[in-house]
Amino acid sequence: MHKRRISPANKGYFFIAPYFVLFLVFCLYPILYTLRMSFMSWDGLSDPVFVGLRNYQRLLGDHVFRIAIFNTVKISLVAIVFQMACGIGLAFLLNQPHIRLRGQLKAIYYFPNLVTAVSLGILFSLLFDWQGGSVNRLLMALKLIGAPVNWKLNAGFMQNVISFILWLQYFGYYVIIFTAGIKGIENDVLEAAQIDGANRFQQLVRVVLPLLKPIVIYASIVAIIGGMQIFDLNYAIGTAMGDPNYGTMSMVLYMYTTSFVNYNYGYGAAISYGLFLLIVLFSVIYLRMTVKKEAR
């Protein structure tokens, strides 16, 4: 057989081939399989039955899914707002050359980001336990409460606990990212502002914020996409059912419970795609809002 020489540029295909083979098998195929499954009804045992758009119709009227959307958005938005605010404020503070222990503080703030989310979830679940939780024991020792409070019956409170853990996990990450962003701002600009008599607060609002804006917008879009997929903490704190009373049910958790606890793979697949469409929708809305402001 005649062997043809491969042009030098086309040798690149050999380098990228392994990645794309793995990608096709372990990413794209499952995603398309899930899409097909979303038009079926299947319990994993009998043969799948084609049901058309019935799963999606059911999704539109499903009040648990609506609760899950609300919880997911609320929990993540609260966390993201505080993450960004702390990230920017602390990055500005830690950029002041006379503040001591800057490196150590950054390391402390970042550490929770590396800790397994499930471990954090179970840890806080124990700390807020009704009888033996350290929070109740501390409040009782300080005589702030007379009897233990059963926090876990209060859905709104447990949502805030999850927001708090998310904030704890990620604010340190944004401190690092935004510190690098502020370092990129020319020192002359800040010095000029100082000479013009701007105090530190004015420097932050008038100089640093506008220059940091592109990084903050990029960081928050990534945070929104991630925030729509919260699962580990909700599962660790509220089990697969999103206790109490669906209060900690998130969209991915609902997809998991539907597919792998109730063995309703078809409907679970439809929830996956509902979630995907919502992520696209939220990203587009957010970009529209921020880009419009930018143009003004």
Add this chain to the structure above:
Amino acid sequence: MSKDDFRPSTVRSRSGWDVLGYLFLAVLAVLCVLPFYMMFVNATHENAVINSSFQVLPGKYLARNYRNMASMISVGRGLMNSALISVTATLGAVYISGITAYGFAMYKFRLNGLLFWVLLATMMLPAQLGIVGVFQLMNSLKLLDSYLSLILPAMVNASAVFFIRQYIEAYFPESLMESGRIDGCGDFMIYHRIALPIISPALATQAIFLFVGTWNNFINPLVLMFSQSKFPMPLLVQQMSGTFNRDMGVIYLGISISVLPILVAFAFLSRWILGGLTVGAVKG
């Protein structure tokens, strides 16, 4: 507002701003440390004590909590499973990301732009989108309840490819590739002998984040693994909280053991890890 505010900040001043700033920094540092401190302290106490009082200092019940835990669950096995899965997945992912990034950076084949755009677009896909399909795929490949079911999908990581490609474009000159060719090296040999040592800092940085990501992954093992002897740490810790229903000291100890390796690793590698975070941010 005092006159201090108008002094350049290079002059050290103890203004109200500074006191407030330090207070804020200190409160946040305490918030970051306190939950973990409580975790370690409670791991050394007996359940009855945890249930009836707030403990500030460590107790003497650590060994007994450990014995209770070991009678039901092998944490050592969990750590081994996690290490095996994460190390293998990371090595595979780093190698594949490296050659992929090199292919995209150094070769101008026709579909280069299109395929790279596809790769970037997949970064926007939610990780859980295909999980129902992953379960069925592993089922038909007879890989359910195996380490491979967690390792193989973890080898595909678009953001690692993206960052390594940026690094190659900045630090690996095309002339090195040319001189390798003149010396008679094949393309793969040029990559392995010449490029790999030069881009290894980028590979090492990405390795950390790939490792942490695999180590902490929860939903995949939750869906794909069934035998407790193969569970990685996050799943084992989750199961522990059910097994030791009311024995809080034991569960605190289990969580502590899952956090400790991360804490130790961070203590040694923090500079490297924090530096690695901003490699992309500054350039991007």
